[in-house]
Amino acid sequence: MKLSKGYQQAKSDLDQKLHSRQAQRIKKMLIGQHLNDGWLAKIFIYFLLAVIAFLYLQPLFYMMSTMVKSVSDLIDPVVQWIPRKIHGQNLADAWRGLRYPEAFTNTIVIALSCSVLQVVSCAITGYALGRLHFPGKTLAFILIIVTFLVPPQITIIPMYTVFGKLGWLNTPLVFIIPALFGQGLRGALFIIIFRQFFLTQPKALEEAAKMDGASVFRLFFRIMLPLARPAIIVVFLFSFIWYWNVSYEASMFLGKDFQPLSLRLSMMQQELMGNSAIVYGAGAGKDPISEGPKMAAAFLIIFPPLIIYTITQRWFTEGIERTGLVE
Known part of the structure; x- marks a missing residue:
C-alpha cells in the first residue's frame, strides 16, 4: 500500500x-x-x-x-x-490621348538629362561644402538652405521673366540649365545629401591622396566620387522621379510645342470633360466614360518609374541607409 x-x-x-x-x-x-x-x-x-x-x-x-x-x-x-x-x-484611347511616343520622348529627355546633370553638379557642390575650406562657405550653405525652404510659387514669376528674355520658354532648357548648376528641382536637398555623405568619409583618404600629389579635382573624381555611389543612386532616382512627374513648373514654362506626359495628362482630362458623362452614386461625381481612359493614362505614366525602381530598389535602399536619410 x-x-x-x-x-x-x-x-x-x-x-x-x-x-x-x-x-x-x-x-x-x-x-x-x-x-x-x-x-x-x-x-x-x-x-x-x-x-x-x-x-x-x-x-x-x-x-x-x-x-x-x-x-x-x-x-x-x-x-x-x-x-x-x-x-x-481604354489603354488604346489613353495611348492616343497622351500621344504617348512623343510625350514619352519629351519626358525621358527632361528626366534623364536633368538627373545626370544634377547628380554631377550637386556632388561637386556638396563635396566643396563638406570637405573644402574657402571664404564664404557658411554663407553659401545658408543660402542653399534658404532656396530649399522657399516654395517655388514665390520664384516662378521671376524665373518665367528671365527664361522669357533668354528665349528658353517652351524648350527643355528651362530645366536643363538650372540642373547644370545644381539648382534644378530639389537641388538644395541633393546638395545637402552629398555634403552629409562626404562629411562621413575619413580624412585619411584625402591626406594619403595629397601625399601622392593628387590635385583636388583628381581626388574628387578618382576617390571621393566612386565612394559616393550610394548617394549617387539615391539622388539620381529622386531627381528622375521628380522630373518625370513635374507638373507645376512644366505648365508654366512649356507649351504645346514641347509637352511631357504630365502636361499631356492634363490636356487629356480637359478633352475628356467634353464627353457626355453619366454621373452615378450620390454626390460621387464620377464619369464612367472618361474614368477608364484616365486610369489607363495614369498607369502608362507611372509604369516606367515602377520598372526602374523594381530593378534598382536594392541599391536604393542601401543608399538611403548609407547617406543618413533614415537618421
Missing part, C-alpha cells in the same frame, strides 16, 4: 511538472522570451504591415482595375474590383 501511494504521488508530481513545462513552452511560443519574438507579437506586426500595405496599394489596385473595365462595368454597382470582361480599349 505504501509503495502504491508513493508511486501515485511520484506519478502525480511528474504529470504536474510535464504540464507545467508544456504550459511554459506554449506561453513562450505565444508571448516569447521577449515581447517582440512571440507568435502574438508576430501576428500583430504582420497584420499591421498588411493593413499599411493595403492602404498604400489600394489606389494602384483601383487604377489597374478601373483601366480594364468597360463603361457598363463602371456603371454597374455590383462590379467592384474584378470586371466581367477585360476591356483593352
Whole structure:
C-alpha cells in the first residue's frame, strides 16, 4: 500500500511538472522570451504591415482595375474590383490621348538629362561644402538652405521673366540649365545629401591622396566620387522621379510645342470633360466614360518609374541607409 501511494504521488508530481513545462513552452511560443519574438507579437506586426500595405496599394489596385473595365462595368454597382470582361480599349484611347511616343520622348529627355546633370553638379557642390575650406562657405550653405525652404510659387514669376528674355520658354532648357548648376528641382536637398555623405568619409583618404600629389579635382573624381555611389543612386532616382512627374513648373514654362506626359495628362482630362458623362452614386461625381481612359493614362505614366525602381530598389535602399536619410 505504501509503495502504491508513493508511486501515485511520484506519478502525480511528474504529470504536474510535464504540464507545467508544456504550459511554459506554449506561453513562450505565444508571448516569447521577449515581447517582440512571440507568435502574438508576430501576428500583430504582420497584420499591421498588411493593413499599411493595403492602404498604400489600394489606389494602384483601383487604377489597374478601373483601366480594364468597360463603361457598363463602371456603371454597374455590383462590379467592384474584378470586371466581367477585360476591356483593352481604354489603354488604346489613353495611348492616343497622351500621344504617348512623343510625350514619352519629351519626358525621358527632361528626366534623364536633368538627373545626370544634377547628380554631377550637386556632388561637386556638396563635396566643396563638406570637405573644402574657402571664404564664404557658411554663407553659401545658408543660402542653399534658404532656396530649399522657399516654395517655388514665390520664384516662378521671376524665373518665367528671365527664361522669357533668354528665349528658353517652351524648350527643355528651362530645366536643363538650372540642373547644370545644381539648382534644378530639389537641388538644395541633393546638395545637402552629398555634403552629409562626404562629411562621413575619413580624412585619411584625402591626406594619403595629397601625399601622392593628387590635385583636388583628381581626388574628387578618382576617390571621393566612386565612394559616393550610394548617394549617387539615391539622388539620381529622386531627381528622375521628380522630373518625370513635374507638373507645376512644366505648365508654366512649356507649351504645346514641347509637352511631357504630365502636361499631356492634363490636356487629356480637359478633352475628356467634353464627353457626355453619366454621373452615378450620390454626390460621387464620377464619369464612367472618361474614368477608364484616365486610369489607363495614369498607369502608362507611372509604369516606367515602377520598372526602374523594381530593378534598382536594392541599391536604393542601401543608399538611403548609407547617406543618413533614415537618421
